[in-house]
Amino acid sequence: MSHNFQKDISGCGLIGIINKDRTRISGSFVTKSLCLMRDRGNGLGAGYAAYGVYPKYKDLYAFHIMYDEPSAQRDTEEYLKKNYYIEKKEPMPTAPVEGIKIHPILYRYFVKPLSEKAERESAELEDDDFVVKTVMKINSEIDGAYVFSSGKDMAVFKGVGMPGEIARFFRIDEYEGYIWTGHTRFPTNTPGWWGGAHPFTLLDWSIVHNGEISSYGINKRYLEMYGYKLTLLTDTEVVAYLFDLLVRRHGLDVLTACTALAAPFWKNVDTMHDEEKEAMTALRVIYGSALLNGPFSILFGHKNGLVGFNDRIKLRPLVAATKGKTVYMASEESAIREICPSPEKIWSPRAGEPVIVELES
Amino acid sequence: MxxxxxxxxxxxxxxxxxxxxxxxxxxxxxxxxxxxxxxxxxxxxxxxxxxxxxxxxxxxxxxxxxxxxxxxxxxxxxxxxxxxxxxxxxxxxxIPLTGMGSDMPYPVLFDSLLIDACQVTNPSIDPLREPMELRTYLGKKPAKLEFEKGKDGKQKLKTKMPPQIKLEMPFIFAPMSYGSISLNAQKTLAIAAKELGIVMNTGEGGLHEDIYPYRDNIIVQVASGRFGVNPDYLNAGVGVEIKIGQGAKPGIGGHLPGEKIPLDVAKTRMIPIGTDALSPAPQHDIYSIEDLRQLIFAIKEATDYAKPVSVKIAAVHNVAAIASGIVRAGADIVYIDGFRGGTGAAPSIIRDHLGIPIEHAIAAVDDRLRQEGIRNEASIIAAGGIRSSADAAKVIALGADAVALGTSALITMGCTVCGKCYTGNCSWGITTQKPELTVRLDPEVYSERLINMIHAWSHELKEILGALGINAVESLRGSRERLRGVGLDAQTLDILGIKPAGR
CATH class of the missing domain: 3.30.70.20 (Alpha-Beta Plaits)
Incomplete structure (x- = not known):
């Protein structure tokens, strides 16, 4: 077990858009909204997650990997070749941007674990579990290599720069997706490392987060007990992995998982009727170490939808709005009105109460 | 002469x-x-x-x-x-005897640990204005929960929860037997435990009929002398504890002198009046871990699997491996008593020179159980020299679920830690059975003082949580990232799993 903690302290701005009818929109919308929240970022990190952007390769895992050195790329690719069928490998499409002088080597790979399981390591694992293991292995064992996107038909673009610069660098406006999240960052103590920008992902889970996970120490140790390796020098990582553990591995539905992570207060549980009280008590007792404490607003994207939620006493802002089949969530109302001037409904979700939006099937 | x-x-x-x-x-x-x-x-x-x-x-x-x-x-x-x-x-x-915990000047690690606080980037929380939760459940926790969809479309809990002991705050009273302390002292503990929503522990002395009404706030203990153990006794509380060892005297048994065994104590312990009550060093049906498993399950059978079973051990060098074995043997709670823990009577040579401090022990046990992926299988209680709510907060941050208080509870009853408990002459009426002395300890009066003290500690603990920017004790438990060491060597920092101040 690693005793090496490093917590990321930052303020931030968030935006999320979901089209429930799966209408794809360009990344330029989310960039426009994000750029408005200028005081919420200081140019030390910005990023985007998009779902539905790789329809051509939708059955393959899209790995986005950043490398500090060619040797890291060599080692990583050697491992991938041994264990994965690689449909396509290419440099990330980028454009020159004045503010971005230095950046890591960026590649993307469309892959799937070798179907002849005997040929790969850990042959007994299901594909998703094997991909998780791969991500943990590359991030923790190959120095200078970092997988920043590993889902199917979804993509993460992130780096050190202002949100507009990162958008232009990754040519965000050329991608179309039905769920988008964006993040601008105001770190106070973390070096300008590209991997430290949001979103954080694992498989198709993506997290953008404004706040500080004050319970990081125990959340991290709880996850380590289940084999997660926390390597990214940030507290936001725990949120992505907690969703992976609770939803994918433990089979909780998204609402129940959110209720575990931002649990109702005991004084409210005590007034519930017996059956609900028993369930809520059990949830709290079993998942106490997963409780996210401290100030946060979080947008959590996954292949079937988008979730926004706050800490238990709402110490960070979150606003939600709807218009037609589109739901918006952001740190500020102005960021929503920037791209949707007249929403049908706009509200501030209550502390600890998640806003759960699912795609129509 | x-x-x-x-x-x-x-x-x-x-x-x-x-x-x-x-x-x-x-x-x-x-x-x-x-x-x-x-x-x-x-x-x-x-x-x-x-x-x-x-x-x-x-x-x-x-x-x-x-x-x-x-x-x-x-x-x-x-x-x-x-x-x-x-x-x-x-x-x-x-062999010179002594009472209470060791007074030798070994370093107290608690005094080299400092707790974090919020500034700017995360807001601190004011416990006088916002909810601040200390509720704690002791017992085995399944690794995950299963739900199923009910007829109304809502999620229904499918997992059957193992029995838990509910505490309104992460404190319990440490085991102190009737015999080693007076009935009035035990009543004081029982009244306070009930009022506070926590539990007391009978220690190895059986359960006097006057305490039976407090069944929701009692853990009954089974130790090597098996004093007062019968089916009613096992079912008289909310949990059962098997005592293997005690921090003040690891590896040795107990000896309650005949002078402290008048009629009532004799009845409760189910032994003749005036005989010495000898608790053997080992439990004579536990010579190995598999024997412990049999006793754990014998007790579970006798209590219909309705009560968590705790196993209490002294913190010794190999405590992590021992605790792991105890959890795998089926215990729902592991109670670890550091070498500074109190006693009614122990040879001072044993008390002062055997065992290890609770700080190291909790860190090692919590680490080990996590490495083995079984930390959820049992709760950890830390005991042995907890002097303040700060010590409690620190040991919880190192990994304990709850903290047991013995000496501090007695201090509210008048105890000045003079260390002469073994003589049976306690002028405060605590560690004596002489009627003219025990009558001095009025449970109604002194339970109020004890309640005051635990309330004060709870308020302090809430202030600490608030300063840390968290509003539930679960977020402190095992969160070593919120501790820093001052003046500790690299290896000690590594054992405790914390960073030095400044990092």
Missing amino acids: FRSLVLPEFLAKIDQVKCIRCKRCIQNCGWSVYSWSGDKVLIDTFKCVKCLRCYHYCPEEAIAILDNPVRYRNNANWGFYNIRNIKKQAETGG
Whole structure:
């Protein structure tokens, strides 16, 4: 077990858009909204997650990997070749941007674990579990290599720069997706490392987060007990992995998982009727170490939808709005009105109460 | 008669000008230090233990209890007690006994740990304005929960939860048996536990019928003497504890002298009046871990699997592996008692030289259970020298679920940690069975003081959580990232799993 903690302290701005009818929109919308929240970022990190952007390769895992050195790329690719069928490998499409002088080597790979399981390591694992293991292995064992996107038909673009610069660098406006999240960052103590920008992902889970996970120490140790390796020098990582553990591995539905992570207060549980009280008590007792404490607003994207939620006493802002089949969530109302001037409904979700939006099937 | 060469520790003095000859000191001293000469109070300072009962009950403030200024010649190697104990042993040939936790100056790691606080980037929380949650559940936790969809479309809990002990705050009272402490002292603990929503522990002395009504706030103990154990007893509380060892005297048994066994204690313990109650060093049906498993499950069978079973051990060098074995043997709670833990009676050579501190032990056990992926299988109780809510917060951050309080609870009843519990003369009526002494401890009065103290600690703990920017004790538990070490070497930091201050 690693005793090496490093917590990321930052303020931030968030935006999320979901089209429930799966209408794809360009990344330029989310960039426009994000750029408005200028005081919420200081140019030390910005990023985007998009779902539905790789329809051509939708059955393959899209790995986005950043490398500090060619040797890291060599080692990583050697491992991938041994264990994965690689449909396509290419440099990330980028454009020159004045503010971005230095950046890591960026590649993307469309892959799937070798179907002849005997040929790969850990042959007994299901594909998703094997991909998780791969991500943990590359991030923790190959120095200078970092997988920043590993889902199917979804993509993460992130780096050190202002949100507009990162958008232009990754040519965000050329991608179309039905769920988008964006993040601008105001770190106070973390070096300008590209991997430290949001979103954080694992498989198709993506997290953008404004706040500080004050319970990081125990959340991290709880996850380590289940084999997660926390390597990214940030507290936001725990949120992505907690969703992976609770939803994918433990089979909780998204609402129940959110209720575990931002649990109702005991004084409210005590007034519930017996059956609900028993369930809520059990949830709290079993998942106490997963409780996210401290100030946060979080947008959590996954292949079937988008979730926004706050800490238990709402110490960070979150606003939600709807218009037609589109739901918006952001740190500020102005960021929503920037791209949707007249929403049908706009509200501030209550502390600890998640806003759960699912795609129509 | 041979005159004792053992130097008295204390010098009791009476200001004869102030003294009004009321003789309260004579009545109050359980040690017969004072006697009446006909016109003034005489003092036998050899008997004084500095329990300060006389001092507090003298209406004229005429009494002073000083450390005896006469010491052996200064010597950095041969300290006062080294020389004194040898003289005592030369006179008696016996093993010097003592009570309470070790008073030796071993480093206290709690005093080298500092807790984090919020500034700017995360807001601190004011516990007077916002909810602050200390509720804690002790018992086995399944690794995950299963739900199923009900007819109304809502999620219904499918997993059957194992039994839990609910505590409104992460404190319990440490086991102290009826016999080692008075019935009034146990009643004080029981009343306070009920009022506070926590639990007391019977210790190894059975359960007096007066305490049975407090069944929702009792853990009953089964130890090597099996005193007072019967099916009703096992089912009389919310949990059962198997005592393997005690921090103050790891590896040795217990000895309650016959003088402390009058009728009521004898009845409760199910032994004859006036016989010494001997708890063997090992439990004679537990010579290995698989035997422990059998006892755990025998108790579970006897209690219909409705109560968590705790196993209490002393913190010894290999505590992490032992705790892991205990969890795998089926225990729902592991109670770990550090070497500074209290006792009613122990050989001072054992108390002062065996075991390890609770800080190291909890860190090692919590780490080990996590490495093995079984931390959820059992709750951890930390005990042994917890002096304040800060110590409690630190040991919770190191990984404990709850903290057991023995000495601190007794201090609210008047105890001054004089360490003479084993004599049965406690002037405060705590560690004695003499009716004229126990009557001094009114459970109604003293339970209020105990409740005050635990409330105060809870408020302090809430203030600490608020400063940390968290509003639930679960977010402190095992969150070592919120601790920093001051002046600790690299290896100790590694064992505790914390960073040095400044990092």
